[in-house]
Amino acid sequence: MNLKRLLLVNKKSVAVIIAGALLMGVAVMADQSRAVSLTSVSATLSNPRLSFRGALTSGNTTGSSIVIINTTANSYPSTSSAQLVEGDVLRIGSAGGLGSYTMASTSSLSTFSITTGLSAGHADVGDDVISSQSAAQTVRFTTANAIANGRFRILVPALVNDAASSDGIPDGGFFDLGASAPTVTCPSNANATYDFFSVAQGNNGDATASAQTINGLDYHVFECAYSGTGAVGTPFDGTTNGAITVTSLINPAPVTNHTTGVADKHNIIVQHLNSSLVVQDTTTVGIGVIEAVKVTASVPAQITFKIIGVAKATTACGVSTNVMTTAATVPFGDVPLDVFTNAAQTLTVSTNAVNGYSVTTIANDQLGRNGGACAGDPTATGNTSCIPDSRGDNTTMSHTAFDKWDANATKGFAYSLFDSDNSINNGSAEAFNYNIGSGSCTGASYCAKQFADTEGSQVAQQIFGSNTVADNENLFVCYRVIPATVTAAGNYENFITYTATATF
Secondary structure (H helix, E strand, O other), X not given: OEEOOOOOOOOOOOOOOOOOOEOOOEOOEOOXXXXXXXXXXXXXXXXXEOOEEEEEOOOOOOOOOEEEEOOOOXXXXXXXXXXXXXXXXXXXXXXXXXXXXXXEEEOOOOEEEEOOOOOOOOOOOOOXXXXXXXXXXXXEEEOOOOOOOOEEEEEEEEOOOOOHHHOOOOEEOEOEOOOOOOEEEOOOOEOOOEEEOOHHHOXXXXXXXXXXXXXXXXXXXXXXXXXXXXXXXXXXXXXXXXXXXXXXXXXXXXXXXXXXXXXXXXXXXXXXXXXXXXXXXXXXXXXXXXXXXXXXXXXXXXXEEEEEEOOOOOEEOOEEOOOXXXXXXXXXXXXXXXXXXXXXXXXXXXXOOOOOEEEEEEEOOOEEEOOOOOOOOOOOOOOOOEEOEOOOOOOOOOOOOOEEOOOOOOOEEEEEEEOOOOOOOOOOEEOOOOOOOOHHHOOOOOEEEOOOEHHHOOOOEEEEEEOOOEEEEEEEEEEEEEOOOOOOOOOEEOOEEEEEEEOO
């Protein structure tokens, strides 16, 4: 064995290697048909994704956030942007001058977007495109023999070139040790038969990159040495006793002729050595690393606005409604001259607009007999063919100003608002509410406004809104009517339009 360098660290940090597991939590267990002695051997990765190592092709420009890579098969380990995931940290550029970027999205197998534009010197043909994937890696096994004062050695496939195998840049088909030695944890002592070395007991202290050649193949070497008698059948499984773990070993980039969706297989060797560093037991475990499964969905900019009818005898705006409404009608029916008739509808909004939404309202006119026009705003007192907009108890009500409306001697038609479940909790919420208790509505039981109307060339008024996203934000719109004694018998109507506008 051509042991070039040995990696030994203290009790909590003795070197070790690991393997990659298949994506989606599929454990990769030892190939028991190949095992010589050690049993129950497995190697897993907390992040089993392939690293990315590709290169730029022509068409890239400084300042562009669109990156085009070389997709020629086997020209580079990575030739498909499908391997990248939003949020991946990328390094792009030439050796010694790699810039850091963040992956945004992919648009094809040859192109992807980054969150910032390419810097000068990072847009040349052949420049590296790198995204390293590393993880906590764990090796578990059970001993077959009692070996005194021995050590466990784990070998992970490495490039022949020692410098390139430990430079922190992903290697096609091999694990890279990283620019600095991985953090490794050996098992804790097991039943006094395995006492893993600490630096204070004379073990060599500094971890260094290492490689060993076996049958023409190079491996990173990690060892956990111990004193004690050892024992047969001791499980280092992470439960009964600790397993061997390592963090920051860089996962391989794809092998030559890699097929997307098919795991690249790598063999890791687990050995048990005696005090003379002679291998006594050995097992080879096959592992696989594979692309992440990218699940994509497009969420369009959207807003949902609903008008919902309210049942009779529902408490809305502090009063009980007299009629049942639907989404499209407020059927007051026969209205008396001496008491208010009340009705309500519920408006509800949902949107993913980050800047929220606004709901406005406007009527075509005041309530006209048989839908006829009602001149003026409101119409003159004594008009027999219109139910005019209410002037309010203080005669200050308009489409822009609210006023108290408790007296049934004040005739007309108007509306009020109430966020009954406090669902609107951002920005402007409702423009006013029935019990606002301020200004002209001080001491009022019912505060109301006129509807703006197009016949009077008025502008639609906002009645509620929000300054951020909304999930079923609800509002009662309450309608109140009481006709004057001069109002002629007949059918009266108008049309009210609500508009919900989102700001994306």
